[in-house]
Amino acid sequence: MSSSGGPTNATQAKDRNYMQLGHCLARLSRAVGQTADLCELLKVNLDSMKVLSATHAAQFMTIASQYNTDAQEDEEESGTSESDEKEKGADSR
Numbered sequence: 001m002s003s004s005g006g007p008t009n010a011t012q013a014k015d016r017n018y019m020q021l022g023h024c025l026a027r028l029s030r031a032v033g034q035t036a037d038l039c040e041l042l043k044v045n046l047d048s049m050k051v052l053s054a055t056h057a058a059q060f061m062t063i064a065s066q067y068n069t070d071a072q073e074d075e076e077e078s079g080t081s082e083s084d085e086k087e088k089g090a091d092s093r
Contacts, residue, residue, distance in 0.1 A: 007015070
């Protein structure tokens with residue numbers, strides 16, 4: 001047994017393990033930061049998608065109501081409904 005003042009193998013291994021742990025924790029911290037940034041970006045994108053889908057739904061409902069109004073006016077002008085015309089077509093066969 002030598003009692004020299006230098007570090008022993010166990011001390012060197014312990015220091016090496018602590019250094020590796022420090023590097024791993026630093027990488028983990030960066031990964032958590034990136035994940036937080038990506039989550040914030042995802043939230044912004046989801047909010048944008050919500051606004052866009054609401055706009056598209058409003059546009060669709062506007063066009064559908066205009067189409068329905070035009071179809072009703074056409075029926076009123078002709079005095080017949082589409083179902084009456086279909087029945088007449090089926091009777092003529």
